[in-house]
Amino acid sequence: MTKITFVEYNGTERSIDAENGQSLMQTAVDNLVPGIDGDCGGSCACATCHCYIEGPLAAKLPELGDTERSMLEMAEGVTAASRLACQITVSGDLDGLVVRTPEGQH
């Protein structure tokens, strides 16, 4: 189990013991984290799991893939911290990760 903290757009925080090997998107969906939809089930087709990851642990994330980069390119509210949660797999390296979620995914 890896501790992940999701912070909503309005500041509401919730910490989750995430299962290693699962995607960050599925972790959010399973735990009813608002602001993460994951419509396409993780095939990088919809960009409805857009989130923001900053801080030292961001460096431990895999680099942006080509499709992920393109999908994010035109997403609303994109920043240097933007990621698609479906492309990130939870592992022990990410213990303490803080993920900010947007108000909505449209």
Next chain:
Amino acid sequence: MSANVVIVGGGHAAGQAVASLRQGGFDGGITLVTAEQSLPYQRPPLSKAYLAGELPRERLLMRPPAFYEGAGVDARLGVEATGLDAGRRSLTLSDGGQLAYHHLILATGGRPRPLPCPGADHPAVHYLRTIADVDAMRPRFVQGARIVIVGAGYIGLEVAAVAIKHGLQPVVLEMAPMVLARVASPEVAGFFERVHRGAGVDLRTGVAVSAIEDRDGKAVVVSTAGDRIEADLVVAGVGLLPNVELAQAAGIDCDNGIVVDAFCRTSAPGVYAVGDCSNHPSHLYGRRLRLESVHNALEQAKTAAADICGKPQAYDQVPWFWSDQYELKLQTAGLSQGYDQVVIRGDMATRSFAAFYLKDGRLLAVDAVNRPIEFTLAKRWIKDGKAPSAQQLGDDSIEAKALAA
């Protein structure tokens, strides 16, 4: 007694309805009734990674069993809703039980349209809609097998792509003169035909099945062209019939699906219909639509849940779809029906292009192949009702991002 909701169905719409009700603060009882032996799961991988054996069954679930326990959901698996009394607000179940409801969400989806030809009940003939369907065909879906796929829609072409990857010999028969006839333009269809033929698929268009015969346990598919094709496995993907019978028998308005308003309410008080089974008014396209897509299922479930939670919000979304075949990601936004102009951006030979569909200069839809940026932009343009000119859309030397300005 506090209000309760009964949800009938086991796909994306049913699963999302549970989540959105709880997310929206609904604290009454939720009962989920599904004829399948599984909690709500994702169907798109069935014709892709699940058929390919790359995805274990538990990964198909939208949410794990613990979620439903935590949400206090009474899940009745393997139980069919056989009768609905909309006046008494009561449901009859196949196990003999009765369920009273304040709100009922029909997320009954659809079933594959059966092949209409003689011999369609041959044991080698399979359809693809459920986990059980894929599990049933798997013993025949083996390397070296000859597979005849009837219908070159999304499902047929995705199965053909997986079949090639697994060393089967696929033959695809399509009644229409081109593949993806219901959804794509001749230009885009032609591209997918070249891709599949190039990959080794024996693709025959303008050919229907007139009969299926038996030869020592194998199926012999007789085509209208007079061919006789022996097959270890026949997979038919010739459309979906919406499951409206429960609603229809209860006197609820149905017309190519269960008729709903912009809030997914049917003609019966307290009864909603969402997903593939529903027929909704589209403000964007100025007509009624019955959509078969994940996005529609999820968003309509959210719409119904929001109404039940007392926060009604009209459904008004740009439809979108995706399909994975080989290394190609096809993303479609909008509906192209009625277009009078198609603009191709990029070179199809590079397997990266977007086809924009316009009517009277207005953007209706896009088919984007390995072009996520164009897909994302077009979805927004369609929603906003404004887009760059046809000339700008077709000029691939202008960066897509620059068109957004």
